[in-house]
Amino acid sequence: MNRRLVTILAALFPALLLVTVALNVKVPYVALGPGPTFDTLGEIDGKAVVAIEGADTDPTSGELVMTTVGVSDRLTVAQALSAWLGSRYGIAPREQIYPPTATREQVKEADAAQFEQSERSAELAALHHLDLPVVLRVARVGESGPSAGVLREGDRLVTVAGEPVTTAGSVQRAVAAVAPGTPVDVVLVRDGVEQTASVTVGARPDDPDKGFLGISPEEVPDVPFDVTFNLADVGGPSAGLIFSLAVVDKLSPGELSGGEVVAGTGTIDSDGVVGPIGGITHKLVGAAEDGATVFLVPADNCAEAQSDAPDGMRLVKVETLEGAIDALGSLAAGGDAPTCG
Template sequence: MNRRIVTLLAALAPIVVLGIVGSLVTVPYVALGPGPTFNTLGTVDTTVDGKQVTKSVVDIEGTELDPTTGNLNMTTVSVRDGLNLFEAFGLWASGEHGLVPRAEVYPPSKTKEEIQQANTADFQQSENSAELAALNFLGKPVALTVTKVTPDGPASGALAEGDTLVKIGDTPVDTVGAVQETVAAIAPGTQVPVTVIRGGAETTVPVTVGARPNQPELGYLGITPEEVPDVPFDVTFNLADIGGPSAGLMFTLALLDKLTPGELNGGQFVAGTGTIDSDGTVGPIGGIRFKLIAAADAGASTFLVPAQNCDEARQNAPDGLRLVKVDNLSGAVDALDSLNSGGEAPSC
């Protein structure tokens, strides 16, 4: 064989091997990047009774709704798994994706199905919290229902599943946090009257407060209270195959926009992210830089950022995207109202 050909083949061999290895061997990383965004004021195609129908992303039935325009987009992060070496390098080099160890997203101790179930549960919780946050903000009635009574707990035999809590002692309670705070302040061993609605009638039952496990200095009833809407209309969220808790804030704002006069977004394209509690507290999320890219690519001009994500957001904000710092629901509404009237808003 011609020496020149041999030399050429010898030089090409490592390249061929690298090409084979790079295309066949997967890396222990996943790529995070901008995911799809969804206008919570818009519609989505979904399946009902086996038929494809178009529904509102946030659907409210049983009450009059105020017209809305523009966008209040929730944002997501995409996850790409099973990457080969070339794919991983290409995504990293794009500047819009980041590589993280696969174990951070898919812990080895859990199956993909278990992780998906947990993400779905978080998303459903964000829907529940969004409805409650909106109703609490609007002063609409919310019932505080006992969903579980610990069989051997202090309240066993006195309180029952389905009871609606009204007062603990002389203190009215209407949130889970209020129950926890009120009971914790009662010395263990103290008998306290608990007022509930049971079978449509208000009644008061005595309960001797126990000691909280692991914190025996704090009071404990051994019940699981849950806030549930007590309004004459129904709210349904129609996004499927989305996981995690970070849609809470934008779902809440969509509900407020539909249930109150005027437009929260001023008819403009607002996007954002953030968890929300029933009391309106906005919490931090992961992947903020990818969500900012997704929002900018979709056409957003303003992005609502949880306060605890502000530092990272400020360092990764796309040009032309206004960042609005949000601590709670009231702050988000006030900021949007200010922007709509030509004023300023808290910025990251």
């Protein structure tokens, strides 16, 4: 009996060791999958996800769904293997999400800062689309830059090099088209008085063939209402497009969604340009599970989205806020829209 017991234990020991390792040893990988979704036209914890106070808003019955990617960290060998073998989650090296040079808290703070920037850009892009006033002013003047001693913080910018400017991007484009060393006129409003200043354009540090003014312009809404985004514990910049659409939908007549469940993702800048994001396939799964049949896809994410799109999901290719609004309007009217592929 003792020999048999020893033999059995000897045979079971490797298996028990493997099970112990699989259940307790952590691996340097994270699991990525569908995260929570949020209807930006709806409410969360009794508050509107996108709240507009001080202005009449247009009622809506459809949904504009913001999608996210869920991240599971500190995986055991067994959890990582289960995620790798399954179809719902993907495995990625942990350093892609949590760089070894940053703490988890630093990563969380960076994600929160990106999210806040996406909120600001979303509001500004919506206001520009609706032709509502936005003040473009100088936030900072570089001490040794071309504008030092000429432009001041708080100057309201009107034109640069003869080009009307309404966004920070339009300032950069106007100056980039001017050869370094060239004097340009900057029309501005200072202390309520419009005036013209001459600045000799410098060379951009990252591209010496393009000009720059050496200022940091900022855009500030000049409207009699406040826009507040009430989502906590969400990070990253990819909510920009859907947030902007929600603001436009609430401040304009009609329904952008056509009364349907429309999901999407994408960064946005104040010019309304939509940029690519990560985790598109996981976001598509989350959108499908939330009942969406239309998904707004940044143009640069189209190839990846097509590779693993849920059955019945219509992938609408989007490059700008204007394009997204036009596409949704066409679909709501029974027409067509640009698609991936």
